[in-house]
Amino acid sequence: MPGTCVVGLQWGDEAKGKIVDLLGDQFDYVVRYNGGANAGHTVVANGKTFKLSLLPTGVIRPNVFSVIGNGVVVYPPRFLEEVDQLAKGGVDVSGSLVMSDHAHVIFPYHMEEERLLENGGEGKIGTTGRGIGPCYQDKVGRRFGIRVGELLRPDHLRERLRFVVPYKNRLMQAFASGEIETLKIFEPWALADEYLRYAERIKPFVKDTSKLLLDALAAGKRLVFEAAQGSLLDVDHGTYPYVTSSSSLPSGIWSGSGVPAKFLTRIIGVVKAYTTRVGQGPFPTELNDGPEGTGERIRRVGREYGTVTGRPRRVGWFDAVAVRYTAALSGADVITVMLLDVLSGLPELKICTAYDLNGDRRTHFPSDAYQLERCKPVYETLPGWKEDITTKRKLAELPTAARRYIDRISELVGLKVSVVSVGPDREQTILV
Ligand code: IMP
Numbered sequence: 001m002p003g004t005c006v007v008g009l010q011w012g013d014e015a016k017g018k019i020v021d022l023l024g025d026q027f028d029y030v031v032r033y034n035g036g037a038n039a040g041h042t043v044v045a046n047g048k049t050f051k052l053s054l055l056p057t058g059v060i061r062p063n064v065f066s067v068i069g070n071g072v073v074v075y076p077p078r079f080l081e082e083v084d085q086l087a088k089g090g091v092d093v094s095g096s097l098v099m100s101d102h103a104h105v106i107f108p109y110h111m112e113e114e115r116l117l118e119n120g121g122e123g124k125i126g127t128t129g130r131g132i133g134p135c136y137q138d139k140v141g142r143r144f145g146i147r148v149g150e151l152l153r154p155d156h157l158r159e160r161l162r163f164v165v166p167y168k169n170r171l172m173q174a175f176a177s178g179e180i181e182t183l184k185i186f187e188p189w190a191l192a193d194e195y196l197r198y199a200e201r202i203k204p205f206v207k208d209t210s211k212l213l214l215d216a217l218a219a220g221k222r223l224v225f226e227a228a229q230g231s232l233l234d235v236d237h238g239t240y241p242y243v244t245s246s247s248s249l250p251s252g253i254w255s256g257s258g259v260p261a262k263f264l265t266r267i268i269g270v271v272k273a274y275t276t277r278v279g280q281g282p283f284p285t286e287l288n289d290g291p292e293g294t295g296e297r298i299r300r301v302g303r304e305y306g307t308v309t310g311r312p313r314r315v316g317w318f319d320a321v322a323v324r325y326t327a328a329l330s331g332a333d334v335i336t337v338m339l340l341d342v343l344s345g346l347p348e349l350k351i352c353t354a355y356d357l358n359g360d361r362r363t364h365f366p367s368d369a370y371q372l373e374r375c376k377p378v379y380e381t382l383p384g385w386k387e388d389i390t391t392k393r394k395l396a397e398l399p400t401a402a403r404r405y406i407d408r409i410s411e412l413v414g415l416k417v418s419v420v421s422v423g424p425d426r427e428q429t430i431l432v
Contacts, residue, residue, distance in 0.1 A: 001026070001222055001265050001266055002217055002220075002221075002222055002223060002263045002265055003217075003222075003223045003224075003225065003253075003259065003263040003264040003265055003266070004023065004026070004027065004222070004223070004224045004225070004264075004265070004266040004267070004268065005224070005225040005227060005250045005253060005264055005266070005267045005268070005330075006019050006020050006023075006224060006225070006226055006227065006268050006270060007227040007230075007231060007248070007249065007250055007267060007268070007269055007270065007330050007332070008227060008229070008230035008231060008248075008269075008270050008271075009230065009231050009232075009269040009270065009271045009322075009323050009326040009327055009330065009332065009335065010230045010231070010232055010271055010272060010275055010276070010277075010319075010322065010323065010326070011229075011230045011232045011233055011239075011275070011276065011277040011278070011283075012039075012228075012229045012230035012233055012276075012277075012278070013230070013272075013276055013278070013304075013306075013307070013313065014230060014270040014271055014272050014338055015270065015272070015338040015339060015421065016041075016057075016226065016227065016270045017041040017042075017043060017057035017226075018338065018421060018424070018426070018429075019268060019270055019336055019338075019419065020056075020057050020058050020224060020226055021043075021057065021058075021061075021426060022419065022426065022429060023224060025061075025063075026222065026224075027058070027064065027222045027223060027224040028063075028064060028065060028216070028221040028222050028223070029064065029065045029066075029067060029213065029216055029221055029222070029223045029224070030056045030057075030058030030059065030061070030064055030065070030066050030067070030223075030224050030226060031056070031066075031067040031069055031213065031223055031224070031225045031226065031253075031257050031259075032054075032055075032056045032067070032068050032069055032072050032225075032226050032228060033069040033071045033072065033225055033227070033252050033253050033256030033257040034071045034072065034227065034228050034229070034246035034247055034248050034252045034256050035072060035073070035132065035228030035229055035244060035246050035248065036053075036054060036072055036073040036074060036075060036106060036130060036131075036132050036135070036228075037053035037054045037075050037078045037106075037130045037132075037308070038053070038127075038128040038130045038132045038228070038229070038244065038308060039053055039054075039228035039229060039308070040052075040053050040306065040307025040308040041053075041057045041307065042307065043057050043059075043060050044060075045060035045089070045091055046089060046090045046091065048089040048090070050082075050085055050086060050089060050091075051085075051307070052082050052085075053078060053082070053130075053307075053308060054068070054072075054074065054075070054078050054079055054082055055068070055079075055082045055083075055086075055093075055097065056068075056226045057226060058224060058226065059086070059091075059093055059096075059097060060086070060091055064096065065096050065097075065098075065216075066093065066096060066097045066098070067097075067098055067099075067100075067209050067212070067213065067257070068097075068098070068099040068100060068103060068209070069100050069103070069209055069210075069213075069256050069257035069258070070100040070101075070102035070103050070209065070210065070256060070257065070258065071103070071246060071247070071252055071255060071256020071257060072099075072100070072103045072256070073103065073104045073105075073106050073131075073132055073135040073136060073139070073246075074099060074103045074104070074105055074106065074148060075105075075106040075130065075131065076105065076151070076195065076198035076199075076202055077198065079099070079202065079205075080198060080201055080202070083097070094204070097205055098205055098206070098207040098209055098212065099148060099202070099205045099206055099207070099209070100148065100206075100207070100208070100209040100210070101147060101148050101149030101152075101206050101207065101208060101209075102147055102148070102149065102208075102209075102210075103147065103148045104135055104136070104138070104139045104145050104146065104147055104148070105135070105146045105147065105148055105150075105151060105195070106130070106131040106132070106135045107131070107135075107146070107186075107191065107195070108131075108184070108186065108191070109134075109165065109168040109169075109172070109184075109186050110131030110132075110134040110135045110138070111129060111130065111131040111134075112172055112183075112184050112186075113131075113134040113168070113171065113172060113175065114127060114129060114130075114131055114132075114133060114134050115129065116172060116175040116176055116183075117175060120175070124280055125241065125242055125279060125280055125281075126242070126278065126279025126280035126281070127244075127279065128278075128279075128306075128308050128309055129309065130308070132244060132245055132246075133244075133245045135245075136245035136246060137245070144164045144167065144168070146160055146161075146164070148202070148206055149206065151195055151196070151198070151199040151202065152199055152203055152206060154192075154196055154199075157192055157195065157196065157199075158188070158189070158192045161188040161189075161191055161192045161195075162188045164188075165186050165187070165188040165191060166188070168186060169185050169186060172184075172185075209257070209258070210257065210258020210259070211258075213257060213258060213259050214258065214259070217259070217263055223259065223263070225250070225253050225257065225259075225264075227248050227249070227250065227252070228246075228248060229244045229246070229248040230248060230326075231248060231249050231326035231329060231330055232277075232322060232326060232367075233248055234246075234247055234248045234249045234251075234252075234329075235247060235248075236249075236251075237249060237326075237329050237367055238367060239281050239282060239367060239368075239369045239372055240367065240368070240369060241369060242279065242280050242281025242282070242369050243281075249326075249329055249330050250264060250267055250330050250331060251329075264331075266333055267330055267331050267332045267333050268332065268333070268334060268335075268336060268418070269323075269326070269327050269330055269332030269333075269334070269335045269336070269415070270335070270336050270338060271318075271323055271335055271336070271337055271338065271409075271413075272302075272318075272337075272338050272339050273318060273337050273338065273339050273340040273342065273343055273405070273409075274298055274302075274315065274316065274317060274318050274339070274342070274343065275315070275316045275317065275318060275319050275322070276302075276304050276313040276314060276315050276316075277313065277314045277316075278306050278309070278311055278313050278314070279311075281369055282369050282372040282373040282375075283314055283316055284316075284319060284321075284322075284352065284355060284372065284375050284376065284377045285316035285317040285318070285319045285350075285352045285377050286314050286315070286316040287315055287316050287317065294346060295315045295316065296315075297346075298315045298342055298343070299312060299313065299315045301342045302315075302339055302342040317349070317350040317351060317352055317377070317379070318349075318350075318351045318352065318409060319351075319352045319377070320351055320352055320353055320409065320412035320413060321352055321353070321354060321355055321362075321363060321364070321365050322352075322365050323335075323409075323412075323413050324363075324365070324412065324413050324414060325364065325365035325367070326365075327413050327414065327415055332415060333415070334415055334416050334417070334418040335409075335410070335413055335415045335416075335417055335418070336417065336418055336419035336420070336421065337406055337409060337417055337419070337420050337421065338421040339421060340389065340402065340405075340406070340420055340421065340422055341388070341389050341390045341421075341422045341423055341428075343384065343405075344384075344385060344386070344387065344388060344389055344402075345384070345385075345386060346384040347383075347384050348381050348382065348383055348384050349381070349382045349383075349384050349405055350379040350380070350381050350382075351379065351380050351382065351405075351408060351409065351412065352377040352378065352379055353378055353379070353380050353412060354377075354378040355375035355376065355377060355378060356375065356376040356377075356378055357371065357374055357375050357376075358374065361378065362375065380408070382401065382404060382405055382408060383401045383404075384401060385398075385399035385400075385401040385402050386399075387399050389402060389422050390422050390423040390428055391422075391428075392422055392430065393427075393429075393430060394430060395420065395430055395432055398420075398430070406420060416432070417432055418431070418432055419431060419432065420432065
């Protein structure tokens, strides 16, 4: 098994970190290939809880090498903060964490650009505000993108910022229109000094990570790729334009880490037993049934609040049309069903099996947001269960209705379920 990918098949926050954790000692390297500090995960090591956004969840495992690939966008203060947070908690990653010299750097003007665009009202995407989109825009636009490797060359960095920053200031003035008084103006020299200070500390972590990974594969090492965000947020195949700016599907691995697809031998698709989404965009199975309704109950029990922004997540029924689409696109071999315990106590459960689009029944997911907005879910209703299932460790111990629910998801998605999670702890897991 040289390469495993753990990928979320919904709109993110599927508890992928728990699956990486369950893989235990089945890998030697953990790799992030997309996104940045827009992801959020809570990990526990040495009895301490760490809140990470940029580093992979596998970073806390002993004897595992962690890689931030070239497809990631890095905000250096956040990187250092997470490294320091781990060190304070007794987890020293100085010899086991590397970052690609080709990864792009997020600057404060990226966040400011995003703030102005998101506050502008029209065209709001509901982003995390971490500068992700503007940084990727600069990457593909080529003229203003700055890579991690460039931070290590002081004169070059000053020269780059002397060129980029005035342009950014003008751009932001144009975006700001009514907001001139709150507009931040950036000074190239001050920014260069600040980032050169980060560079001093970052330097030992910076490597040619694609070579490092190919060498590791040649040496027979096993890799796990942690996809950030969910497949429905993939910039190409997600619900565009309400997506993130990177390739969150396993297709992003080749470009985002330099590891060719032929090394990917196992793809684990992770789903929640229901659906959540943060930010704007269509969500056919969303439950908008008020403060006493099922949606609010699931949100409360599942603690469905964004790890990065604290925003309440939008909550809805399991959408088998969407997951069948992402399972196929990601090439998933199996699915793992997370947070099943959150549904305990609901009298009945719904699964969306098709959409109604202007009277036509559709079973294929229209990834175009404008079409999806007009889709009405067609539901199948299944009985719920009353029992607390958080102590169950075997499929056979689950109530019949819970087993039926899992079986139906498996049938509709067309993949076997390999893990059912019934609580946040490692032990609260059913291996099927
Ligand atoms: P951005 O990635 O900050 O540009 O945000 C784009 C969209 O992706 C917004 O709807 C965010 O809420 C969503 N998003 C980004 N990262 C995550 C994540 O890790 N989990 C869930 N949603 C995310």
